[in-house]
Amino acid sequence: MSGRPIDHVVHLVSDLDKAGTAFERLGFRLTPTAYHEDRMGTRNRLAQFRGRNFIELLEVDRPDLLQPHDFAAAPPFFGFGAHNKEMRRFGEGMTMLVFAGDDGRADIERFSAAGLQTYAPFDFERKSKLPDGTEVTVAFTLAFVTSPDMPRVAFFVCENRAQEYFWKPDFQEHDNGAESISAVYFSSRTPERDAEFIGRMFGGEVRSLNGGFAVACGPRQETRILQPDAIAAHDRTFRMPEDGSTVMAGLELHAGETQANVPSSSAHGAFITWTTA
Structure with missing residues (x-):
């Protein structure tokens, strides 16, 4: 689903x-x-x-x-x-x-x-x-x-x-070409557990990813629940919780043209990546 x-x-x-x-x-x-x-x-x-x-x-x-x-x-x-x-x-x-x-x-x-x-x-x-x-x-x-x-x-x-x-x-017209949220990233030390919860809310299909899991959110979006080291690969400036809590970490936005990724240090605590697919 x-x-x-x-x-x-x-x-x-x-x-x-x-x-x-x-x-x-x-x-x-x-x-x-x-x-x-x-x-x-x-x-x-x-x-x-x-x-x-x-x-x-x-x-x-x-x-x-x-x-x-x-x-x-x-x-x-x-x-x-x-x-x-x-x-x-x-x-x-x-x-x-x-x-x-x-x-x-x-x-x-x-x-x-x-x-x-x-x-x-x-x-x-x-x-x-x-x-x-x-x-x-x-x-x-x-x-x-x-x-x-x-x-x-x-x-x-x-x-x-x-x-x-x-x-x-x-x-809804942005100079950076942003058109939609395509994915939301979570940093989690227990990605399978947290992905199961998100999937249970609306029956979203859960699939494995390198470093964690993705949960389908409608036909064109998903959440990506990843281990902290996998999140760091997207943004080394993201502040991981010292107590190991699961947190939302960043966004992937769909745009008409490829844009430079924005680290969380430049976007008030959440990184931004881009896709044209």
């Missing part, structure tokens, strides 16, 4: 303005800064791609206002902002892998039936500016799932309830 397509990755940064400037210098055209609700405590800028996926650069800008986790509630509550606030102590980098979906509540039931840790659905809205300056409201439902073996990574389905306003073709 091909699994579920990747919608986006959440890339945590310490200063959104500085990170936005850095990504623009790398050839990405970013959407204007948008603010989430206070209970999320975050703001973002997006690099949207024609392939209907994107990179979300995220800053926790209101840490004292965000809603904390409540794992004792029934159902338990997972805080989007709370997770990223906790991850700030480890530095910048990707913290969440997000899958596309059109019914978040049905996905929660699917995760639960598969024996995965689920949480209450999270509905929210935020303001967004169209390229002509018009302000509109976009709305989402998030369906979270986590693995106890990967505490530094959260997974969720994003049900986009205002797609006609969210996707902006004027922001």
Whole structure:
């Protein structure tokens, strides 16, 4: 089975303005800064791609206002902002892998039936500016799932309830030619275990790779869960966790022409590789 397509990755940064400037210098055209609700405590800028996926650069800008986790509630509550606030102590980098979906509540039931840790659905809205300056409201439902073996990574389905306003073709043309996320890399000391978890969410086929495993995410994307030494072969500047935790490490982007790889030291904690295939 091909699994579920990747919608986006959440890339945590310490200063959104500085990170936005850095990504623009790398050839990405970013959407204007948008603010989430206070209970999320975050703001973002997006690099949207024609392939209907994107990179979300995220800053926790209101840490004292965000809603904390409540794992004792029934159902338990997972805080989007709370997770990223906790991850700030480890530095910048990707913290969440997000899958596309059109019914978040049905996905929660699917995760639960598969024996995965689920949480209450999270509905929210935020303001967004169209390229002509018009302000509109976009709305989402998030369906979270986590693995106890990967505490530094959260997974969720994003049900986009205002797609006609969210996707902006004027922001999907990038100077570096980026067209889509084709793969997400994980650094893992136990790649078989972590690949099995990712595959179980949506039945994505798991296959072996040199140094680890790949999990299919729809027909054109995959996650690649690799041993740290295999990750180092892609980027020797990537900071491996000293405690051996599994983390998201980098992206492969599809582009019309080959581009120079970008080390994590130049991209706020996550490397970028390219493919034209």
